[in-house]
Amino acid sequence: MKPAWFDYYAPRSLEEALRILGDAGPDGRVLAGGQSLMPMLNLRILSPDVLVDINRIEALNRLDVGADSLTVGALVRHADLLRNTPLREGWPLLAEATTQVAHPAIRNRGTVCGSVSHNDPSAEHPSVLVTLDGTVVIAGGAGRRELPAEQFFTGMLATALEPGEMVVELRYPRPPAGTGAAFVEFARRLGDFAIAGAAAMLTMRDGVCEKARLTIVGMGEGPFRAHAAEEILTARRIGRKDHQDAFAEAIAKVVAAVNPTDDVHASSAYRRHLAGVMAARALETALARTGGH
Amino acid sequence: MAREQRIQVTVNGKAYDKTVPVRLSLADFIREHLHLTGTHLGCEHGVCGACTISLNGRSARSCLTLAVQADGAEIVTIEGLRAADGTRHPMQQAFHENFALQCGYCTPGMLITAIELLQENPNPNEQEVREALSGNLCRCTGYQAIVNAVLSVARKETTG
Numbered sequence: 001m002k003p004a005w006f007d008y009y010a011p012r013s014l015e016e017a018l019r020i021l022g023d024a025g026p027d028g029r030v031l032a033g034g035q036s037l038m039p040m041l042n043l044r045i046l047s048p049d050v051l052v053d054i055n056r057i058e059a060l061n062r063l064d065v066g067a068d069s070l071t072v073g074a075l076v077r078h079a080d081l082l083r084n085t086p087l088r089e090g091w092p093l094l095a096e097a098t099t100q101v102a103h104p105a106i107r108n109r110g111t112v113c114g115s116v117s118h119n120d121p122s123a124e125h126p127s128v129l130v131t132l133d134g135t136v137v138i139a140g141g142a143g144r145r146e147l148p149a150e151q152f153f154t155g156m157l158a159t160a161l162e163p164g165e166m167v168v169e170l171r172y173p174r175p176p177a178g179t180g181a182a183f184v185e186f187a188r189r190l191g192d193f194a195i196a197g198a199a200a201m202l203t204m205r206d207g208v209c210e211k212a213r214l215t216i217v218g219m220g221e222g223p224f225r226a227h228a229a230e231e232i233l234t235a236r237r238i239g240r241k242d243h244q245d246a247f248a249e250a251i252a253k254v255v256a257a258v259n260p261t262d263d264v265h266a267s268s269a270y271r272r273h274l275a276g277v278m279a280a281r282a283l284e285t286a287l288a289r290t291g292g293h
Numbered sequence: 294m295a296r297e298q299r300i301q302v303t304v305n306g307k308a309y310d311k312t313v314p315v316r317l318s319l320a321d322f323i324r325e326h327l328h329l330t331g332t333h334l335g336c337e338h339g340v341c342g343a344c345t346i347s348l349n350g351r352s353a354r355s356c357l358t359l360a361v362q363a364d365g366a367e368i369v370t371i372e373g374l375r376a377a378d379g380t381r382h383p384m385q386q387a388f389h390e391n392f393a394l395q396c397g398y399c400t401p402g403m404l405i406t407a408i409e410l411l412q413e414n415p416n417p418n419e420q421e422v423r424e425a426l427s428g429n430l431c432r433c434t435g436y437q438a439i440v441n442a443v444l445s446v447a448r449k450e451t452t453g
Contacts, residue, residue: 001337007294008315008361031359038357039338042318053362079351103428105345105352164407190427 003041007098014060014139014168019054022141022164024050030166032074033053033101035110036118042233060168065090066092074114080109090174092289093132093181097124100183103191113167116152119159119222122193126184127215127223131199134172138163153222178210179203180289185217186274190237192251194218195266196274200235200282204290209238214283216254216275220261226279228253236286247283254279268281300364305373314362320344322360323370331371331401335430342429345402346370352409364372374408383446384408391420391442402429407443416447445447 011017018122020030031037034201040046042186054060054074062073065086066204072081081087081098086093101124115125116136127148136152139147141164152160160166165291175181187195198219212233216224229250238246260271304327323332329427335341337356344355347369368401374382381389384404393423394400403426410417410425411430417425422443423436 002318004317005316009361010297031362032379034357034359034362035339035354038445040320042337042356055362103342104341104409104425105342105354105428108351109348109353109357190424196381244345244350 001042004044004275006041006048007053008050008053008093010056012056014054014057017054017057018141018164019083019167020052020077021166024048024164026163026164028052030114030217031113032243033110035067035106036114036120041199043274046282050206054076054166062169063087066173067175070094070174072112072170072172074111074166074168076101076112078112078115079104080105081112091116091132091172093175093183093199094114094128094172096181096288097183097199100124100191100263101187113170116170117159117161117167119153119155119157120170120193121156121189121222122195122197122218123187124183124197124199124217127197127199127217129170129172130223130225131201131213131215132172132175133213134170136167137171138165141170144168148263149223155221158222173183175201176203178205178291180286180291182283182285184277184278184285184291192264196260196271196278198278198282199273200286202207202238202283202286202290204238204287207234207237207239211235212248212253216258216264216279218260218271219258220271224258224275226250226257228257229279231237232282240287244286247280250283251276253277298361298364300361301442302363302368303368306367311392315359315361317360318356319346319348319358319363319368320355323368326360329370333398333401334396335398340430341399342402342406343399345405345429347354347405347409352405353402367404369402371404374404384411384442385444387446387450388439391438391443391445392436392440394434395431395435399429399433403439407439407446410443411447417422417443419444 003265029048031053062074062077063076064071098100134149185194187194201213212230214226232250255276256273262268333343336342339357346355
């Protein structure tokens with residue numbers, strides 16, 4: 001239970017970090033909160049030659065709550081989100097999901113950008129970023145590039161990051177007025193890796209759904225955006241009391257589309273069932289939260 | 294590249310200046326280099342919570358932090374909870390009075406986690422206590438007494 005040897009660097013600037021990462025190429029790893037990376041090193045699932053600890057780069061510890069968007073830098077911890085009142089009010093979906101990330105000591109150290117970079121299929125932050133139409137800001141030796149969240153996540157524990165690159169920032173647009181959102185997950189014990197979960201966001205105007213977002217957690221390949229379900233709901237009249245038909249059609253699309261894998265925690269069939277249950281709960285709660293708040 | 298680095302840390306108010314292997318965990322540093330064996334190691338991958346310490350005022354898993362990362366940090370372990378005159382911390386006293394430890398293996402992490410909870414939320418209800426402690430496993434399954442102890446400190450029912 002001890003990591004293999006690595007070369008350890010703790011640069012003070014992003015430029016220096018990117019130079020070291022670039023030199024290391026595929027043998028280098030970024031160490032931020034370490035709450036996913038350190039277990040993998042201790043268990044020797046990973047044994048990188050070079051660790052670039054970014055914790056001393058003050059410029060990455062940036063959390064900006066703007067009028068139009070929220071910017072979360074690479075050193076912002078889960079707990080930092082929960083301690084920020086304007087953030088919790090403007091991005092309640094992000095806050096609600098963050099309360100369900102692991103346990104207090106993990107939330108004190110683990111970073112939002114780290115969770116997104118890791119893309120564990122049961123993680124909260126990748127699905128929230130997709131649901132909120134967020135953007136991933138990537139830096140590397142060749143400069144910066146930005147990707148929409150959905151293009152960033154490419155599969156189980158896989159992302160569009162190239163060797164030598166790292167996530168420096170996430171941006172979340174402010175949800176418009178009339179939006180309700182909810183994040184729900186199911187785990188055997190509070191804070192454990194979720195077996196399944198769902199993030200839903202509905203923007204309503206005069207009883208019509210202007211925009212629907214629904215993302216399922218825990219289906220094996222990172223966030224699963226339920227496009228077919230979103231199409232069922234978009235531009236549809238969805239009443240507070242007569243939404244059952246629309247939601248039932250959307251949930252049927254979710255259950256038909258997900259393709260979860262079997263593992264020690266749950267069978268594929270059970271995960272598929274849970275995807276529908278989680279989607280239903282998230283949509284119901286999101287709708288109840290539209291308007292009037 | 295040097296495989297050892299010099300670090301300066303303050304643990305329980307005492308300053309240390311040590312040279313450590315870069316791959317050494319903070320937990321192993323505290324236990325094997327400082328000989329403060331009150332911090333326990335269970336799973337070594339962040340699940341059990343036994344190694345939880347206070348790092349710059351926030352609870353952290355010492356098994357998921359490298360010793361070199363603690364350079365310049367202020368750390369409090371269970372050995373630092375007692376007052377200088379030996380008086381138990383109110384949370385320790387409450388654990389004592391409520392029979393909130395059996396084998397004692399989880400206790401150091403439970404105490405650090407519970408103390409942080411009451412700093413952030415001085416009046417938690419039972420559910421909030423259970424949520425805060427959900428990342429600390431007690432293999433004796435003595436959770437009820439632990440929850441009672443934390444609530445008794447919040448209600449100022451302990452004698453300590």
